[in-house]
Structures are given as C-alpha cells and as structure tokens.
Amino acid sequence: MVTASAPGKLILMGEHAVVFGQPAIALAIDLRLICTIVPSASFSVNGEPLSDRQHSYVLAALRIAWDSSPVSIQINSGLPSGSGLGSSAAVTVATLAALSGLNGDYEEEVVARNGFEVESVVQGRASPIDTSTCTHGRGILIGNSPGPDLLWHIEKDEREWYVHNCEVPEMDIVVGYTGIIGRTGPLVAKVKRFADRSRFGMEIIEEIGQLTTEGLRMLRTGDKVGLGELMTRNQKLLAILGVSSPALNKLIRASLPHSYGAKLTGAGGGGSMIALTDRPADVCEAIRKRGGVPYVVRTGARGVTLSD
Numbered sequence: 001m002v003t004a005s006a007p008g009k010l011i012l013m014g015e016h017a018v019v020f021g022q023p024a025i026a027l028a029i030d031l032r033l034i035c036t037i038v039p040s041a042s043f044s045v046n047g048e049p050l051s052d053r054q055h056s057y058v059l060a061a062l063r064i065a066w067d068s069s070p071v072s073i074q075i076n077s078g079l080p081s082g083s084g085l086g087s088s089a090a091v092t093v094a095t096l097a098a099l100s101g102l103n104g105d106y107e108e109e110v111v112a113r114n115g116f117e118v119e120s121v122v123q124g125r126a127s128p129i130d131t132s133t134c135t136h137g138r139g140i141l142i143g144n145s146p147g148p149d150l151l152w153h154i155e156k157d158e159r160e161w162y163v164h165n166c167e168v169p170e171m172d173i174v175v176g177y178t179g180i181i182g183r184t185g186p187l188v189a190k191v192k193r194f195a196d197r198s199r200f201g202m203e204i205i206e207e208i209g210q211l212t213t214e215g216l217r218m219l220r221t222g223d224k225v226g227l228g229e230l231m232t233r234n235q236k237l238l239a240i241l242g243v244s245s246p247a248l249n250k251l252i253r254a255s256l257p258h259s260y261g262a263k264l265t266g267a268g269g270g271g272s273m274i275a276l277t278d279r280p281a282d283v284c285e286a287i288r289k290r291g292g293v294p295y296v297v298r299t300g301a302r303g304v305t306l307s308d
Contacts (some may be wrong), residue, residue: 002101002308003036006094007301008079009086009133010173010265010274012219013234014142014212016191016241018127020202021159022209023143025166025216026133028301029173031085033077035094037102040072057088060118061095071102080293082181084266089130092118097135097304106306109152111135112163116154123185125192128154132163137303139166141216168219170300174280176255176287177295178247180270187243187267194241204237211237228260228276235263243268251292258282 007028014024043050045058050073052059058073073095079087093115100106115131133140136151141164146153149165194201211230218227235252238244248264248271255262255275262275275283284294 001036001038002098002306003034004094004097004101005032005034005305006090006097006134007032007086007137007303008090008297009130010084010175010297011129012265012274013215013231014208015264015266015268016188016238016243017205017208017212018129018142018161019125019159019188019191020195020205021144021161022205023141023212023216024127024129025212025219026129026140026142027168027299028133028137028139028303029085029297029299030301031078031295031297032301033075033079033087033090033094035091035098036074037071037095037098040070043070043072045073046075056122057092057118058095060121061092061099061114064117064121065096065114066099080177082183082271083175083177084182084264084268084271085175086130086134086266088122088184089115089119089134093131093134093304097306101306108135108303111304112152113154116156120156123188125185125188128161128163135303136165137301139168139299140164141166166216168299169222170298171276172280172296172298174255174259174275174277174283174287175265175272175295175297176251176275176283176292177272178245178251178270178292180245180247182267182269182271184267187269191241191243201241204240208234208237224260224276224278231261231263231274231276232256238264238268245269247292248273250290251287254286254290255283258286
C-alpha cells in the first residue's frame, strides 16, 4: 500500500495565455487530495469499478504509468471538483505518485511530465502549469525561455514551456467558489478558436503575458497594491476572452471594495475567483452574501508527499 498527498493550486496570473507559451504564475495551496493504492483482484476507485466516464484522469494515469496488474484506488479530496483549484491535476499527480511509490521509482520530474500527458489526453489541449504546481508545490513560474531555478523543460507539438521554482511569500488568499463546475477542455478550445480567428484575440493573450511578467516583480517585492491592480486588469482581459461568467463577475465585484485586486482562477466559466486582501473576513462575508462559498487558503504548501 502506498499513499500520496498532493496540494491544490491557484493560478495567480496567466491562465489561458500559458497554453500559448506566455508566462504564468501558480501557487500551491493548503487544501489537499489523498490517494491510496493497494494491489487488488480488480481495478476500482472508491469501491466502484474503474470507468472512463467517471475516472478519466485516473484511467489515463494508469495507461501511461502502470502495467496491467489490478489495483484498488481510494481518493479523498479536500478540493471542490471543477472549482479551478486543481482538483483534476491533484488527482492525476497523486495517482501517478502513488503508482510510482508502488514501483519504488518515484521521481518528481517524471510525475510532473506524466501528469501533463494525462491532462493533455483528457482535456485535448493543456499546459503543464497545474500538474507541475501540484507535483512541486510552493510556487511555479512557467515561461518561454530558461531562467534561474529551472525545474524542467516540457515540449508538446509546436509548444514548449520552461517550468521554474518560484519563491513567493506565504499569503492568505480568499477563494470564492461559485458552485458552478467549470469545464477546462471546452474553455481552452474556445480561447484557441478566438486566437486563431482574430489577431485581437492573440493580442489579448500577449497582454496577459506582459501583465504576468510585471506581476512576478510585484510579487517578489511584496507590492500588494501593485499586484492587486494587475490581477484586476488580468480579469478584464480574461472577460474579453469569454472565460468569465456572471457568477464569477458577481463575486469579483463584491470582493473588490475589500481587496487589493480580484480575478477568476483556473479555466473560468464557473469555478472560483481569488482576492488578494488583508481583510479576509470582510471578503468572505461579501462572497457569502452573493451566494458564493468562501475559502481562506494559505500559499506555500508542499508538493507531493508519499507514505507507506
């Protein structure tokens, strides 16, 4: 028996643009998913037969990183599904790590690479940001060229990403969950269609990349005011790309009077928004009044951990 625990994540800046090779910043958070795997007479997940429809990420992980011997998989998640907090990446990474633990050959980079392949199979078009963050923990900077603290370089088709460790201060961030499940694959495809058909769409993506680069500097210097302003500008561009929603916009507007800045996190279309604030109680109350579910999360969480 092997148990793996993986953190959730939030994307601070750069979602959707990262799929096109632009930089993005993601932070591991202190909500976790736990996966326990034991040899078994048949394949199952939480006592149910393994199913492509219900367990697509687990099945893809098994196909990529496991032999044919049956296993029983138990998953316990502290992450709301479809919330934009990395539930699919966490289940992918934790499953891969536990399988590696059973084989006795766990390597962080291999899990991150295989995790990206799993999400590419299931979602159709993905970036390595979620799976790298859930594997490595702490903070991740993805860029289009190598720099200090490079962890690994990943290529897919004509695209490539340089994944770096990103040291960031520990922060409390308020997450507002809409209760609406965001579907990553269709939203990524929607942005791609926009960018392929319109030069304006690609200009928006490039501007998000520029804001992210500036945001990294604000993050490292501890400039919350400047970082919050950039987050809010990032949100306006994501709305132009068509990945925000009325529910997200409502929670973001409610949070802004009590925050340095706010934006959606993850694929959008539902899911969650985040607010950078020194007044978390006020933001949580504002989110509740608008029908959202607030979480106060702490950044700087560890990556994947293994235990027997």
